[in-house]
Amino acid sequence: MWILLTFIALLLFLYWYTYPRLGEVLLNAYQQRALQQASLVRRRYAINGISLSVLETEGARDKSKPLLMLVHGFTGDNTVWLPLAALFKDEYHIVIPDLPGHGQTGFSSEWHYGIDDYANILNALIWRLGYQKATIVGNSMGGYISAWMARHRSTAVASSILLCPAGLPANKKSRLDTMLDKGQNPFFITRRRGYYRLLAMSMASGPYIPKVVKDVLADQHIQRVDEYQRVFADFVDTGYMNAEELAKTRVPTLIIWGGKDGLLDVSALDNWTSAMECDYEIFHDTGHMPMLEAPGRTYQRIQNFIQRQRMAQAA
Template structure:
């Protein structure tokens, strides 16, 4: 009995120590498998001395579609959405500087201006004179900045729950920031799951071993994320006064249950851009993950309308 008890303890200890590694392996293996199934290949291009990792479908003879993820995310948030564009577009999905496999360095500049400049350089490096650009959250801020300052490269922009303007009504995240707490900077699993539940109203299924691994990653990166957040979230760079100067067709999509950026911000974008806005009351901050097919259909229709006009 003593031997069996010791064996059980040894197995439990081995499982506990392998549990986080298995979660990380499962997360990355799942993303890599999805990318492969949907026809996306991993590549690297050097921009401003930073080796940017990106995924693409190799169809450089098609119109370019650039997908820009949000703060603390990676290319993985776009995969299920991007597959709906595979036949007709040269799909490009980068990991921004500070994110995913592109990595983080303390001395890099993570401002919206720098990230937008890198995305313009990425298109140039890939031989794309212009692209349809879709961005979520911080990625939407970058896409809008490109629409303002690189309008000749933007055939259209789609902004999904974008950052970049002052919200008329405070979101839960804004209230937390005003109280001195950034929900992206966390030190416990409890804080991670509070954050995770804020991000999506209809999250895709993920095993707990995977979300626990994500929690571990966020906690380990707390200081890096604080640096990136402080670099990009500068209110004096917000665009509400410049929205009318964005020189390309725009679409705004918003999940009304968004707890990170309040849906009232959609009115600011609509009035400034004079554009179509879709507000979906069953979704949160990441419609392209919560309802990828519906979101892809809306973006396709926007691009099609743009091409006809």
């Protein structure tokens, strides 16, 4: 009997020891392969006193290629852009920052996390890379940052592409709005199942993620909840964009929204199109992260938009 009990105990120990580490191995392997496919390497730049971690096109900068900057949303990091970056790699010099308070850039209580603070950092990063302008693609909070820069830092923005952007209210409540009304913030989780719910709200048709990898992502998120609370407070303090100011935007802008977005309801698109001149499209089968849920379609829509802008400028 004791041999059987010892064997069971050994199996339980091996399961406990290898389960989370197996997820880390799988996640790291996926990310390394995706980095290679997108020809990206990780670098750091000192920007406004912050050591900013970025993914950037490998090798020397080819200034004949325009700069493409991809900006993630709240609690995200730059790895969410890897599938889309792989499609753009031959046409652009790509830079994907981890915003302060996120990813490998990290967090400091001395930093500020308002939209204008983020915009100033990204504006400085563009100059630090030796460019005058960038095409900026932003998702969620990153979309808000891109829209803010298109209005207030327009000399640094060639085109602004907003994927399910924050920044203006929706006409219908999303699942996130309903939870916030009840005093529940799905980003501030303490258990793995809360992360599963957040993923379901974020993506309607996302890529398959093994449970062991989901648990690693959940644990990483939970460890940073206190930091996310501070970032969220600064983000919310920014408030919505002023519609009259937004109407003054002259940077070409494209908005793509997922019709099944559970975080920011697609009805917000009406307020964006009423406030400013822009091109737009709804992906009816995707949620809040079209760059992960439909990277090929997102790439084609962005490229078509940019090519039309170039043709118009050349005419």
